[in-house]
Amino acid sequence: MNNANLQLTDEGKLKHFLSIEGLNHAILTDILDTAESFTSVTDRSIKKVPILRGKTVANLFFEASTRTRSTFELAAQRLSADILNLNINTSATVKGESLLDTLHNLEAMQIDMFVIRHQDSGSAHFFAQHVHPGVSVLNAGDGQHAHPTQAMLDMFTIRRYKQQFENLSVAIVGDIKHSRVARSQIHALNILNTGEVRIVAPPTLLPKQADTLGVQVFHDMNQGLRDVDVIIMLRLQKERMTGALLPSEKEYFRQFGLSSERLQFAKHDAIVMHPGPANRGIEIESSVMDGNQSVILQQVTFGIAVRMAVMSMIVSSGKENP
Amino acid sequence: MNNANLQLTDEGKLKHFLSIEGLNHAILTDILDTAESFTSVTDRSIKKVPILRGKTVANLFFEASTRTRSTFELAAQRLSADILNLNINTSATVKGESLLDTLHNLEAMQIDMFVIRHQDSGSAHFFAQHVHPGVSVLNAGDGQHAHPTQAMLDMFTIRRYKQQFENLSVAIVGDIKHSRVARSQIHALNILNTGEVRIVAPPTLLPKQADTLGVQVFHDMNQGLRDVDVIIMLRLQKERMTGALLPSEKEYFRQFGLSSERLQFAKHDAIVMHPGPANRGIEIESSVMDGNQSVILQQVTFGIAVRMAVMSMIVSSGKENP
Amino acid sequence: MNNANLQLTDEGKLKHFLSIEGLNHAILTDILDTAESFTSVTDRSIKKVPILRGKTVANLFFEASTRTRSTFELAAQRLSADILNLNINTSATVKGESLLDTLHNLEAMQIDMFVIRHQDSGSAHFFAQHVHPGVSVLNAGDGQHAHPTQAMLDMFTIRRYKQQFENLSVAIVGDIKHSRVARSQIHALNILNTGEVRIVAPPTLLPKQADTLGVQVFHDMNQGLRDVDVIIMLRLQKERMTGALLPSEKEYFRQFGLSSERLQFAKHDAIVMHPGPANRGIEIESSVMDGNQSVILQQVTFGIAVRMAVMSMIVSSGKENP
Numbered sequence: 001m002n003n004a005n006l007q008l009t010d011e012g013k014l015k016h017f018l019s020i021e022g023l024n025h026a027i028l029t030d031i032l033d034t035a036e037s038f039t040s041v042t043d044r045s046i047k048k049v050p051i052l053r054g055k056t057v058a059n060l061f062f063e064a065s066t067r068t069r070s071t072f073e074l075a076a077q078r079l080s081a082d083i084l085n086l087n088i089n090t091s092a093t094v095k096g097e098s099l100l101d102t103l104h105n106l107e108a109m110q111i112d113m114f115v116i117r118h119q120d121s122g123s124a125h126f127f128a129q130h131v132h133p134g135v136s137v138l139n140a141g142d143g144q145h146a147h148p149t150q151a152m153l154d155m156f157t158i159r160r161y162k163q164q165f166e167n168l169s170v171a172i173v174g175d176i177k178h179s180r181v182a183r184s185q186i187h188a189l190n191i192l193n194t195g196e197v198r199i200v201a202p203p204t205l206l207p208k209q210a211d212t213l214g215v216q217v218f219h220d221m222n223q224g225l226r227d228v229d230v231i232i233m234l235r236l237q238k239e240r241m242t243g244a245l246l247p248s249e250k251e252y253f254r255q256f257g258l259s260s261e262r263l264q265f266a267k268h269d270a271i272v273m274h275p276g277p278a279n280r281g282i283e284i285e286s287s288v289m290d291g292n293q294s295v296i297l298q299q300v301t302f303g304i305a306v307r308m309a310v311m312s313m314i315v316s317s318g319k320e321n322p
Numbered sequence: 323m324n325n326a327n328l329q330l331t332d333e334g335k336l337k338h339f340l341s342i343e344g345l346n347h348a349i350l351t352d353i354l355d356t357a358e359s360f361t362s363v364t365d366r367s368i369k370k371v372p373i374l375r376g377k378t379v380a381n382l383f384f385e386a387s388t389r390t391r392s393t394f395e396l397a398a399q400r401l402s403a404d405i406l407n408l409n410i411n412t413s414a415t416v417k418g419e420s421l422l423d424t425l426h427n428l429e430a431m432q433i434d435m436f437v438i439r440h441q442d443s444g445s446a447h448f449f450a451q452h453v454h455p456g457v458s459v460l461n462a463g464d465g466q467h468a469h470p471t472q473a474m475l476d477m478f479t480i481r482r483y484k485q486q487f488e489n490l491s492v493a494i495v496g497d498i499k500h501s502r503v504a505r506s507q508i509h510a511l512n513i514l515n516t517g518e519v520r521i522v523a524p525p526t527l528l529p530k531q532a533d534t535l536g537v538q539v540f541h542d543m544n545q546g547l548r549d550v551d552v553i554i555m556l557r558l559q560k561e562r563m564t565g566a567l568l569p570s571e572k573e574y575f576r577q578f579g580l581s582s583e584r585l586q587f588a589k590h591d592a593i594v595m596h597p598g599p600a601n602r603g604i605e606i607e608s609s610v611m612d613g614n615q616s617v618i619l620q621q622v623t624f625g626i627a628v629r630m631a632v633m634s635m636i637v638s639s640g641k642e643n644p
Numbered sequence: 645m646n647n648a649n650l651q652l653t654d655e656g657k658l659k660h661f662l663s664i665e666g667l668n669h670a671i672l673t674d675i676l677d678t679a680e681s682f683t684s685v686t687d688r689s690i691k692k693v694p695i696l697r698g699k700t701v702a703n704l705f706f707e708a709s710t711r712t713r714s715t716f717e718l719a720a721q722r723l724s725a726d727i728l729n730l731n732i733n734t735s736a737t738v739k740g741e742s743l744l745d746t747l748h749n750l751e752a753m754q755i756d757m758f759v760i761r762h763q764d765s766g767s768a769h770f771f772a773q774h775v776h777p778g779v780s781v782l783n784a785g786d787g788q789h790a791h792p793t794q795a796m797l798d799m800f801t802i803r804r805y806k807q808q809f810e811n812l813s814v815a816i817v818g819d820i821k822h823s824r825v826a827r828s829q830i831h832a833l834n835i836l837n838t839g840e841v842r843i844v845a846p847p848t849l850l851p852k853q854a855d856t857l858g859v860q861v862f863h864d865m866n867q868g869l870r871d872v873d874v875i876i877m878l879r880l881q882k883e884r885m886t887g888a889l890l891p892s893e894k895e896y897f898r899q900f901g902l903s904s905e906r907l908q909f910a911k912h913d914a915i916v917m918h919p920g921p922a923n924r925g926i927e928i929e930s931s932v933m934d935g936n937q938s939v940i941l942q943q944v945t946f947g948i949a950v951r952m953a954v955m956s957m958i959v960s961s962g963k964e965n966p
Binding site: 367369370389392399400598602619620621622623 | 728
Binding site: 053056084098101102104106 | 689944945
């Protein structure tokens with residue numbers, strides 16, 4: 001997949017948003033700065049700007065989601081877009097139409113932007129390769145590949161609380177192997193020149209060739225958390241339990257759960273993040289999740305501003321290249 | 323549950339709308355008067371006012387509903403709100419997230435108002451206790467506890483047709499025991515100083531301590547309807563049949579169904595109400611439901627104006643107490 | 645069903661849109677001309693006009709649909725209507741309410757326009773017979789009876805590519821018997837004075853009294869396609885296979901599938917249409933569907949303009965007859 005070409009216009013502006021790979025420091029910073037300006041929109045009493053007025057955003061969710069779908073929908077509403085929500089289970093795909101035919105039919109409805117979540121890695125790229133010029137695709141999570149808006153809202157949260165990335169040590173903890181969130185976060189942290197990126201996981205939950213990702217690998221959580229500025233906990237998919245990759249929930253918590261005792265290993269002002277939905281008592285203790293170092297709910301709030309930023313940058317890149 | 327404190331601002335204005343209990347005559351009258359002004363909005367050709375422009379209303383329905391969900395959605399649209407509909411079955415709760423975590427996540431999306439229907443009594447209060455200042459909760463039905471907007475649209479209907487409450491005799495007929503609608507109606511009628519409130523039901527469908535509710539209890543329907551001005555029929559939940567609380571549908575209709583013969587016992591200008599959906603031939607005869615004393619469809623229409631009124635009062639109370 | 649009276653105001657303007665039967669050449673041409681003006685709206689950057697501002701359109705889909713439901717929703721959005729989507733499976737009908745009660749309750753919510761798809765032939769007429777003056781019904785497909793907006797978008801497509809109808813030969817191919825689309829197309833083509841209308845199908849998939857429809861019947865596809873200007877392929881409902889009406893998918897394709905070889909029998913500039921969703925390799929070869937004579941995706945695009953046209957004509961007829 002040639003991400004760089006696919007995601008950017010000839011002038012280097014954002015055309016699709018498919019993965020963090022292929023984007024550079026300047027674009028990621030531009031997204032963060034633009035999102036910063038939108039936080040003031042969502043804070044004020046009338047939370048609307050007319051940037052996407054008369055544009056249509058289609059939400060294509062092939063996997064269930066509350067948080068991501070809702071924040072994309074709210075972002076589009078607050079930019080004044082028209083929104084088409086498509087429940088794919090009840091759609092024409094049940095009549096045997098192929099995914100590509102479904103896409104082309106929706107495109108024929110003059111949709112301006114597709115927000116797509118799909119269980120297959122590469123699906124968002126596939127869509128982007130096949131849409132007409134002027135139509136954009138935003139990846140809301142594709143298989144185990146990428147979840148780039150989640151990664152950018154995480155970067156936004158880190159920058160809000162820590163101001164910069166260069167002197168930070170960030171630990172990502174949990175099921176790295178199956179996590180599109182982790183994959184996108186690692187790329188973003190590295191592009192933003194984060195001082196040190198650590199991944200903390202049992203060997204069975206590490207991706208192959210973890211050593212090529214530009215991260216430090218830890219199998220011991222206490223060591224992995226030592227003196228970090230940011231802890232990002234990942235959701236443990238309970239179905240991994242049955243696959244014999246993990247001993248038990250209790251044992252997992254003992255080894256890789258974030259308890260308040262274990263949080264002491266990190267810097268005293270470390271922040272705790274989680275993409276949600278969290279399993280309390282499995283990967284994170286309730287007292288930590290609700291504690292004053294947790295910024296988990298702020299991540300959700302920032303997610304709307306970040307998605308508004310990406311959508312508005314894509315629309316403005318289209319204006320300059322009609 | 324300390325309803326009074328929870329529902330009102332320090333200045334005594336409406337902050338949440340959870341139950342009729344805890345509200346006083348002045349506030350209920352204010353709702354009715356405000357709704358009166360909105361009936362003209364919904365009658366006119368362009369049915370929109372900008373009162374909730376830039377605000378987000380989330381519809382959280384844990385129980386299926388057409389009438390109540392649709393009228394809340396239309397009320398919010400006609401006030402120009404942005405609306406987020408959440409199908410809770412496909413939401414993150416399927417991933418094991420707790421209700422409170424779901425609420426906090428939604429709240430982090432800067433929702434201004436939650437409309438909640440939930441099968442557990444007390445759920446709306448629970449939500450209201452946990453939301454941030456500035457966020458409001460509207461109860462669209464919680465278990466067997468309360469359905470306050472339904473009660474207020476019923477009060478609106480009565481006032482429209484009968485002008486006042488003081489000299490009226492009102493009979494509520496049917497399964498009082500399991501009805502959140504009846505519970506809220508009884509409170510509202512008493513607060514509004516209704517002349518006489520009667521409940522008509524078999525002993526098995528009466529709530530415990532019915533005598534403490536400020537009502538007259540009748541087990542004979544002919545006596546219960548005698549000379550009343552208003553008849554409110556309740557929906558008979560068919561699942562009560564299996565619980566041995568009732569003999570049979572036919573026998574129920576014979577004893578407590580509203581036939582045109584039985585309607586003669588009421589005043590000649592009595593109005594017939596029903597919260598819907600009605601079981602024709604079980605609790606109410608078709609000819610009565612479609613007859614000229616029935617105001618059942620008017621109730622639905624007034625429901626939009628009443629919900630607009632409650633939403634607009636809540637928004638304006640927030641403005642004065644930011 | 646007295647369509648003429650039901651669909652038109654006393655002045656002969658469009659009040660409901662239920663079936664092509666009962667409409668005349670002038671009205672169909674008016675729809676096509678009005679749709680022409682809306683194609684420029686949907687082509688421009690801000691795809692919105694305020695024609696339905698403050699009006700409420702309810703989408704009542706009792707059958708699953710992506711294409712039709714989405715294009716109706718987009719048409720209503722682009723006319724600035726408020727939209728209420730009703731998932732009928734989760735609605736009050738599950739509580740045992742009759743269809744007519746559901747309709748009357750929705751009507752009491754001051755819905756201005758109902759878009760209805762229902763599995764029963766005649767359901768849209770039934771609704772139109774029972775709504776109040778001022779409320780309109782648009783048929784989005786009723787059983788095997790009619791799908792008039794589909795037929796009009798097909799007429800629009802033909803006129804766009806062929807400028808007129810009088811000198812054209814049009815072949816409709818496939819399961820005519822069970823197709824509400826074919827039925828509406830045949831009526832529209834005849835009202836618009838199409839030179840020749842052919843239907844091409846095996847005897848088991850012909851309607852009774854096909855000879856009374858004003859069409860030429862062909863059982864041999866090569867003969868049926870000879871020198872036609874327009875080919876309309878119909879979707880083959882796979883469930884017909886099991887009913888012994890058809891030998892096999894392979895045999896069906898051999899006899900009635902549109903291959904590139906067979907396309908040679910038509911005029912060299914013939915256009916290929918399909919209402920979608922298409923079964924590639926069953927009724928139409930992929931190379932034809934994606935070939936340069938195919939206008940299948942253009943049909944989808946034109947469908948929005950045609951639906952905007954019908955909605956706007958209905959609203960303006962209401963204004964003149966309040």
